[in-house]
Amino acid sequence: MKRTSFRPSRRSLIRGAAAGAALGPLGFPGLLRAQPAPVKVGILHPVTGALSYSGTQSRAGAMLAIEEINAAGGIKSLGGARLEPMLADAQSRPDVGAAEVDKLNEAGVAAIVGPYASAIAIATTQAAARYGLPHVVDVGTADQVVSRGLTNTFRFSPGVSTIVQFGIDSLTRINEAAGKPVKTVFLVHEESAFGTNTANALNAELPKRGFEVLETVKHANPTRDFSNIVLRIQARKPDLIIPSNYYDEYVLFTRALRQQQIDVKGIYSILGGGASSYKFVKEFPEAAEYVMDCNHWFDPRKPAALALKEKTEKMGLFYTYEVYLNYNAVMYLADALERSKSVAHDALTAALASSTWDKHILPYGPTKFVNGQNTGARPVITQVLERDIKVVYPPEFSSGRSVFPMPPHKT
């Protein structure tokens, strides 16, 4: 950012100030009406680099919320103050994310929403904590994000342990209902905080439920080729594959599985990058069919969720979790601003921590924050059926029965 240094003499300063004071109200009638200062909100996402797709979807979701809030009159308890987005790019790197937090703080933001990825979130929340700046984490599922005792960090959506617990509970139930066809499991995960956290949690929990983990394979981000991982799967012949990765790798992996005609009883992703993505289903219907996912989702019973879906699709975007989780994060922040009636860090932090906001569009339990985590948050189980994504569990949100085990390939 350029800073022009310009040091006026005292005389010119006084002259200018007098002129400004005299002419100001004439030239800027708005000032007379005392427009409340806009509330600056830092919108920080990796819009370039390896995570750029998720970053741009995230930003779109956040902006949709901001536009809606402003159109409805802004933050009413602050005199109708509009939300002013300060857009920042984390470039898919934690160090850049942290540097952007410093810049946003200097620009005077009241809070930060973002930065999508766990690895980046760990850095940005730490940076924000130095200033006591409230930071709403939109996705960032790693447990570390909310377990470092940072009082400025809030996550409305579920973290890895909740998701894994729910995923395993549901898998156990679905498996039992089908007559327990699955006994052995093969884990494939990406290498960063998100994937590693997920795999560790799965390795700790699965054996307790009677599942045997045959192998856990970690792969780089990005990975060019999954042929060898598929070879190992072919050799070990697991009943079930559990992938946890980002979109590009998920696509390459499932395509390779299909090409090698690997027969498994199920592909049950836990936070699978593409498994519950409309983009994936649309572009790879063969690879996507019957894939299950334990992931974020919207509440299909809430009209507002469906209205947002329509709006997003009209913009030419897929309605992915990045969109509605960010939309939700901004709405949650706006509600906290309404209640705090102030942009001061401590007031806003207190409002975020005590929030019981229930006007969200997500399939969660009652909102309650403990150590920055919304304890009502939880995922759902989806399955790709007939080229559409259906919620198959829990029953109150489900729109279809699961197909489990997966039927074998037709050669």
Added chain:
Amino acid sequence: MLDPAILAAAAVNGLTMGAVYALVALGLTLIYGVLHIINFAHGSLLMAALYGVFFLHRLLGIDPYAAILIMVPLGYAAGYALQRGVIGPVRPGSDQNVLLITLGIALVLENLCLYWFSADTQTLDTRYAMAVVDLGVTRVALPRLIGFAASLVLAAALWAVMSTTQTGRAIRAVAREPHGAQLVGIDVQHIFAVSFGIGTACVGAAACLLLPMFYVSPHVGQVFVLIAFTVVVLGGMGSFVGALAGGLLIGLTESLGGLLFGELAGQLGIFLIFIAVLLFRPHGLFGSRGA
């Protein structure tokens, strides 16, 4: 994991992937061999070429393999212009200038594509993209098999051009001794541009063969560029045979290493082999001494 069938399958995977690396490295090795430029823009040029192939298919319905006939001349023209117009004028200055210019081109290309085409990952939707060929020991995706055959053909073609044609001889002369070449009447600036053009033409061809088995997005260049550099140095800078051999070797190492020791160890294996070769043959497997 030591079951021969699995090892054979992994070897096939490694060779077909290695052929792709070789394709990407072929252009890079020529550019380095002749111009002694470390072309940081190589990955981004590949990315731009991939977008070219993608849009030729999406907007004009041209099959990616047929698109080779368009992408190769297009790549050549782009490379010639880039060297003549952008990189060439900077050469007389310090060596860092050239490095910075290619880095600058990389950044500009990547962000232009991000701006124009958005961050969405795009893949081709062709009938044969998911087709597989059963080789008995393993099933190989058809596009990879085609890529393997094509890389051999391309390397052979390049070698033929370099050894038999007048231009090829001029290129070799300039690579060996630019001043001497100038003295015998070779237009060195033109030959530099021709070499860069051939290098980017190779990238154009590589893109046509790569897209059916991969994807394109603004950052896809980064996925391949480091491997390409490794292949070039391993194989010997300026040697096509070296780029091919290096690519196949690295593909094999990555695949077998990944199978036997774990995926990330496979990645490590690539660089360990790289260091080992450089320790014992600093000019690379097929590079000439003192180049």
